[in-house]
Amino acid sequence: xxxxxxxxxxxxxxxxxxxxxxxxxxxxxxxxxxxxxxxxxxxxxxxxxxxxxxxxxxxxxxxxxxxxxxxxxxxxxxxxxxxxxxxxxxxxxxxxxxxxxxxxxxxxxxxxxxxxxxxxxxxxxxxxxxxxxxxxxxxxxxxxxxxxxxxxxxxxxxxxxxxxxxxxxxxxxxxxxxxxxxxxxxxxxxxxxxxxxxxxxxxxxxxxxxxxxxxxxxxxxxxxxxxxxxxxxxxxxxxxxxxxxxxxxxxxxxxxxxxxxxxxxxxxxxxxxxxxxxxxxxxxxxxxxxxxxxxxxxxxxxxxxx
Amino acid sequence: xxxxxxxxxxxxxxxxxxxxxxxxxxxxxxxxxxxxxxxxxxxxxxxxxxxxxxxxxxxxxxxxxxxxxxxxxxxxxxxxxxxxxxxxxxxxxxxxxxxxxxxxxxxxxxxxxxxxxxxxxxxxxxxxxxxxxxxxxxxxxxxxxxxxxxxxxxxxxxxxxxxxxxxxxxxxxxxxxxxxxxxxxxxxxxxxxxxxxxxxxxxxxxxxxxxxxxxxxxxxxxxxxxxxxxxxxxxxxxxxxxxxxxxxxxxxxxxxxxxxxxxxxxxxxxxxxxxxxxxx
Numbered sequence: 001x002x003x004x005x006x007x008x009x010x011x012x013x014x015x016x017x018x019x020x021x022x023x024x025x026x027x028x029x030x031x032x033x034x035x036x037x038x039x040x041x042x043x044x045x046x047x048x049x050x051x052x053x054x055x056x057x058x059x060x061x062x063x064x065x066x067x068x069x070x071x072x073x074x075x076x077x078x079x080x081x082x083x084x085x086x087x088x089x090x091x092x093x094x095x096x097x098x099x100x101x102x103x104x105x106x107x108x109x110x111x112x113x114x115x116x117x118x119x120x121x122x123x124x125x126x127x128x129x130x131x132x133x134x135x136x137x138x139x140x141x142x143x144x145x146x147x148x149x150x151x152x153x154x155x156x157x158x159x160x161x162x163x164x165x166x167x168x169x170x171x172x173x174x175x176x177x178x179x180x181x182x183x184x185x186x187x188x189x190x191x192x193x194x195x196x197x198x199x200x201x202x203x204x205x206x207x208x209x210x211x212x213x214x215x216x217x218x219x220x221x222x223x224x225x226x227x228x229x230x231x232x233x234x235x236x237x238x239x240x241x242x243x244x245x246x247x248x249x250x251x252x253x254x255x256x257x258x259x260x261x262x263x264x265x266x267x268x269x270x271x272x273x274x275x276x277x278x279x280x281x282x283x284x285x286x287x288x289x290x291x292x293x294x295x296x297x298x299x300x301x302x303x304x305x306x
Numbered sequence: 307x308x309x310x311x312x313x314x315x316x317x318x319x320x321x322x323x324x325x326x327x328x329x330x331x332x333x334x335x336x337x338x339x340x341x342x343x344x345x346x347x348x349x350x351x352x353x354x355x356x357x358x359x360x361x362x363x364x365x366x367x368x369x370x371x372x373x374x375x376x377x378x379x380x381x382x383x384x385x386x387x388x389x390x391x392x393x394x395x396x397x398x399x400x401x402x403x404x405x406x407x408x409x410x411x412x413x414x415x416x417x418x419x420x421x422x423x424x425x426x427x428x429x430x431x432x433x434x435x436x437x438x439x440x441x442x443x444x445x446x447x448x449x450x451x452x453x454x455x456x457x458x459x460x461x462x463x464x465x466x467x468x469x470x471x472x473x474x475x476x477x478x479x480x481x482x483x484x485x486x487x488x489x490x491x492x493x494x495x496x497x498x499x500x501x502x503x504x505x506x507x508x509x510x511x512x513x514x515x516x517x518x519x520x521x522x523x524x525x526x527x528x529x530x531x532x533x534x535x536x537x538x539x540x541x542x543x544x545x546x547x548x549x550x551x552x553x554x555x556x557x558x559x560x561x562x563x564x565x566x567x568x569x570x571x572x573x574x575x576x577x578x579x580x581x582x583x584x585x586x
Contacts, residue, residue, distance in 0.1 A: 018424035026436050137572070141565035143516045145523045145536065146557035149543050153554070157547050241429040248431075248520055252543070262432075263524055266439040278428075278436050285429045 004297050012290055016283060023279045024068050027271055028061065038081060038269045051081070055272065077276035082268060087276035091258065097167055098250070098257035101180070102242035104173050108181030109188055110235060114224075116185070117192025117231075122219055124197055132189065139186025148179045148252035165254035176253040180246060184238050191234055195227040202226075233296050240288030322573035328566025332559075336382040343376040347533040356549040366551045369541065374551065377533035378559050384534045385563065388448055388518040389511040395453040397507050400460020401499060405491045407461070408468025419465070422458045431455065431517050438526040448527050452517045456510060463506055464499055471495050501578040508571035512564045519560050535560050 027034055035051040036043065052058045055078070056067060071077055077087035120132035155175060156164035163172045199205065200223050208222045250259035258277060265273035335342065344362060351371030359366045365374040407418035425433065434451035441447040471477060472495070480490050521527035522536030530537065535556040542552030 015423045149553045286427045
């Protein structure tokens with residue numbers, strides 16, 4: 001297992017370096033002068049050159065690149081050009097909100113998806129299966145920016161049961177979590193169904209049935225425990241995406257997380273903050289992917305011996 | 307009816323018919339928009355801003371009194387054009403890069419796959435958002451941003467398939483006859499990837515439609531007054547209490563389009579890959 005972890009970490013280093021490089025060059029490939037774009041068309045030449053000097057844009061590209069890498073390694077990603085607050089501090093401030101939303105959405109998705117997928121697999125090719133899969137296809141086909149406003153319309157505007165935006169108390173978690181949870185539940189239930197159908201056709205299931213095990217025991221004790229491995233992987237990857245911030249959902253519900261901070265920074269053309277957010281999101285996504293791989297290898301010994 | 311709902315072939319046929327009908331309806335709406343839209347999508351009627359459904363304006367009017375139905379019909383042009391053009395570019399680039407990596411193997415394969423991993427390290431449409439923030443909002447830039455994000459999936463698929471195809475006898479025969487790698491890739495491998503790439507491309511069109519709407523929703527895609535479903539949804543959100551139809555109709559248009567294309571993709575996968583058994 002240790003050898004697997006070391007191998008996995010070594011293969012991640014060039015990818016992480018590639019991500020850092022890509023994020024660096026996204027800003028530097030901007031047509032025109034980034035300092036001019038940040039300050040606007042009417043900015044004075046002195047202000048532009050001052051900002052260029054502050055951001056280090058007046059230095060040669062290789063020097064800027066090395067200084068950027070050094071900044072990433074020491075968590076010094078510069079400061080926001082508007083609030084003057086350190087980028088790392090701004091990101092750490094909003095991260096708890098993103099984590100709470102991610103965990104709540106994932107819990108909801110798993111609670112919905114596994115029973116639904118199991119039921120569809122157990123009643124394969126019946127109206128129940130078709131209904132469950134139609135519901136999940138509807139979930140897959142409903143983008144969060146469609147579901148979110150519609151949920152606000154029904155549960156906040158018309159019924160007045162739940163708050164429409166902000167982060168005040170547990171109730172404010174409900175609508176953004178449902179919006180994200182439904183989309184993920186749709187994918188997970190389809191995966192649970194297909195892996196369970198495959199597992200139900202295995203010899204050990206026939207053996208369990210021959211020993212007189214009930215349908216419930218066969219499904220939940222024998223089949224589901226084996227079928228859940230790919231579901232755990234996909235759920236882990238989805239959680240990685242959620243922990244990395246959900247840009248659109250956080251914007252819809254004015255949820256003060258990393259995704260919303262990213263959009264605000266981009267709209268304000270606050271490039272140091274935007275660069276820091278994009279980098280944090282992608283590197284944390286990469287980190288969670290590694291953790292999921294390790295978890296998968298810990299659960300299934302076949303993976304680590306490949 | 308019961309038979310259609312419960313048998314596999316009946317349900318698959320129904321799904322295919324539904325998917326094709328919905329997708330074709332939106333494609334026709336996009337092509338014939340000037341003839342079927344009741345009004346110009348840009349024509350303002352400020353006295354009737356946020357008016358509900360009525361004669362001449364079946365789905366109501368937006369903040370500036372523009373006809374919502376006409377803007378939805380014209381909006382399908384943006385969504386579907388971005389969807390098809392983005393996927394066209396992504397499939398072409400992805401298939402060429404993926405087959406090259408898979409066929410040549412070794413260091414070329416290693417480098418290409420690590421580049422793919424770098425692009426895949428950006429969750430959701432984050433990379434497209436970052437690219438749009440730098441390039442600025444425009445139709446071409448939306449296509450560029452979504453294509454930068456979309457080619458990796460096709461490259462991985464093409465590479466995986468090529469690894470098995472290159473061991474097949476017809477490829478060995480072509481190599482023995484002295485065919486150069488470029489000819490083997492273009493004439494022998496890529497034609498054999500048509501089925502899996504078509505299925506993947508169908509789902510990718512749906513993803514690109516969602517991507518375009520998402521970027522426009524965030525204000526990074528099509529700019530006013532261009533009718534775009536995502537931008538309409540974003541504008542409607544501000545008036546959700548007084549005029550919910552501004553949010554409901556564009557939302558429904560996006561959902562139906564994506565659902566129709568996903569139905570089509572599901573059915574194609576069932577037909578072109580009998581082993582899949584409707585994988586998610």
